[in-house]
Amino acid sequence: MTKEFAMTPEKRTKMYLTSAVMGFAGTVVAIAGDMFALPDYLRGFAFGILLVALALLLLRRMRDEYIEQLWNAGVSLAFVAVVLAYLFAPFLEGLFDGLSAAAPRQDFVSSGWIGPLALLAFFVGFHVKWLRSAL
């Protein structure tokens, strides 16, 4: 293998960051696909991109300190988002139902959307940390 094809830390980081961008795009399209009933092939493609990106992000997160920091930022925000949503979403829905005199039933079942929320929060945290460190 010649030198120009060797995987330098710089190339690894660029590949990692590209995966993060693609994963973010895949997450947004997948969520939009559920909300707006997009075509199945689009949703499938988005999920495929997301899975590949997540695998790469998970397996390569310890390769460089900078990458590890970005990963940690994403994971931290995802954890906080999940905990807050799990604990406070039913309360907020009850508050809304009470104030608006809506039917007292659980409209937002957390099991359905906490996963996408966690993924979205992960990528938001990742990209915010990335952008803040780059500026």
Add this chain to the structure above:
Amino acid sequence: MNNRLKVLRAMRNWSQAELATRLDVSRQAVNAIETGKHDPSLPLAFRIARLFEMPIEEIFDDQ
């Protein structure tokens, strides 16, 4: 944490990419350390000190 990494790098006419290659980290990591956005781990701090042949305390300042 403040550091003199940028100054020491400039004294040797190294680019960020060159320094990153010598430290086996990404250029983004070097940039984040130089701009104070990221504090290096202890092993990396020791590698930096060995590369510049200086004590860690002369490169990094936590005050």
